[in-house]
Amino acid sequence: MALTIASREVDGVTVLDLSGRITLGEGSVQLRDAIRDLIAKGQKNILLNLGEVNYIDSSGLGELVSAYTTAKNQGAAVKLLSLTKKVQDLLQLTKLYTVFDIYDDEAKGIGSYK
Amino acid sequence: MSATSKGRQSFRLDSTMDSVAEVEAAAEKLATEAGLDEDGCFHVTIAVREAAINAAMHGNKLDPAKKIDVSLENTGDALVFVIADEGEGLDPDSLPDPLAPDNLLRGSGRGIFLIRSFMDEVNFRQLHPGTEMTLVKHLPPGAL
Numbered sequence: 001m002a003l004t005i006a007s008r009e010v011d012g013v014t015v016l017d018l019s020g021r022i023t024l025g026e027g028s029v030q031l032r033d034a035i036r037d038l039i040a041k042g043q044k045n046i047l048l049n050l051g052e053v054n055y056i057d058s059s060g061l062g063e064l065v066s067a068y069t070t071a072k073n074q075g076a077a078v079k080l081l082s083l084t085k086k087v088q089d090l091l092q093l094t095k096l097y098t099v100f101d102i103y104d105d106e107a108k109g110i111g112s113y114k
Numbered sequence: 115m116s117a118t119s120k121g122r123q124s125f126r127l128d129s130t131m132d133s134v135a136e137v138e139a140a141a142e143k144l145a146t147e148a149g150l151d152e153d154g155c156f157h158v159t160i161a162v163r164e165a166a167i168n169a170a171m172h173g174n175k176l177d178p179a180k181k182i183d184v185s186l187e188n189t190g191d192a193l194v195f196v197i198a199d200e201g202e203g204l205d206p207d208s209l210p211d212p213l214a215p216d217n218l219l220r221g222s223g224r225g226i227f228l229i230r231s232f233m234d235e236v237n238f239r240q241l242h243p244g245t246e247m248t249l250v251k252h253l254p255p256g257a258l
Contacts, residue, residue: 024167025131055156058164058224066221086156093231094224095213 003027003053005034013045013110014038015081019052022060031060035067035078044076045113049106051082056090068099077101081109122187129174129182129199137166137184141195144186148193148253157232158193158251164225165197165247173199173245192234192253198246206238 003020016034021027038046048067056064064080071078079101083091091097103109123140127133141162145155166182174180180200187194210217212224230236235250 023163024134024171055160057160057167058222058228059167061224062221065219069219069221086153089153090228094227095218099218 003030005030007034007038010106010110013047013113014043015047015049015106015110017049017052021055021057022053022063023055023057024059028059028063031063031067035070039071039074039076046071046076046078047081047103047106047109047113048078049081050084050087052084054084054086056087061090061094061096065096065099077113079103079109079112081106122185125182125184127170127182127184128178129170129176129180131170133182134163134166134170137182137197138163140184140186144188144193145251148188150193150251150253154251161229161232161249161251162195162197164229165195165249168204168225168247169197169199169201169245173201173204175201188253190253193251195249196246197249198241198244200241200244202243203240204238204245 003018003022003026006017008015008017018031022031035046048064067078081103083102088097091100101112103112125137125140127136138159142155142159145158150158166184169182170176174182183198185196206226209226210223212218212220212227217223229249233249234252235248237248239246239248
């Protein structure tokens, strides 16, 4: 299943609800474009809801890292919400769990930007 | 193009992302039919996908003139995947460690690491030209 991205605003935070796969050719570019658009519009607080993402390949992992570094370099912050077990396992295996701020609870994730 | 004999499937495919998807689907089917659990199927599927991407994209650079050769087999003891490209060759020992602090924020370089993490055996063979990668996943006792 290709990636779908829905955007919503909550207390000054843009939450991107992602669903599907973040893989080479099936979501990596979409995610990159979505992050770049938000940052270009001046949005500093971006929370990626990965609750409906069950498959990320090495390209998708790279895209998450690029989103993190791109945001950080622009004074913005990309954080992660609601990891599925598979995605959590991948982030732990690759030590990316230590890079990102990760939340299970959306309210806490939103509140972390204050 | 594909052929099946005694449970072994062989494919000779164009260097495209459609081919990657085809190989990935075949690997997932083989893992599922072998009775691997959900995590096991996921690990096999993503490892084979990464190997196919490596062959088509990094090895053959999506060159229409170059093919990837793939075989999949359930030997009864293991699932064995052999994926070969016609590229310039890959030295697996030259790859940077993606877990090193200096590499952690790199946007690429995790494919071979994932393959090695998720499979029980990974072997490389230089074909001159090209690289052949053999991925083995041992089956638990009682698997189909």
